[in-house]
Amino acid sequence: MAISVSRTSVLAKEALNYHAAREKMIASNIANADTPYYRPRDIRFGEYLAQKKAEIMDDNKGQLEMAKTSQNHLEPEKPTNTSKPITFFRDGHMARNDGNSVDLDVETTEMSKNSIMFSALINAIKKDSAIFKSVIDASSKAS
Secondary structure (H helix, E strand, O other), X not given: OOOOOOHHHHHHHHHHHHHHHHHHHHHHHHHOOOOOOOOXXXXXXXXXXXXXXXXXXXXXXXXXXXXXXXXXXXOOOOOOOOOOOEEEEOOOOOOOOOOOOOOHHHHHHHHHHHHHHHHHHHHXXXXXXXXXXXXXXXXXXXX
């Protein structure tokens, strides 16, 4: 059972999940570099994480609540989260004679960028939990 020590760690763990999914998708592109008519895929989740951040950090503070002056009034509908990460074809490169448009240079570059972001998120989660651990350790010594 994972214990969440802050709201930012929840968002960072959500981002880790999507970077792991992107890693698998890029690896699939590299594995299919010789498959005829294969088009490389990618995943974009920036918009999804921005919406998730708004939910987690409670960024809706500027939103006005509807006044309910009678018991007969209906409750307003809560907006539903329909946003999901977007999967798309990355077709900016010339296809070879077999119709495959996987560019290994692009794929390895994207893999490196994704790996760096994954490592940065892991380090951020470690630092976030270390802050709370140091506070707990210091409070036990203060008595």
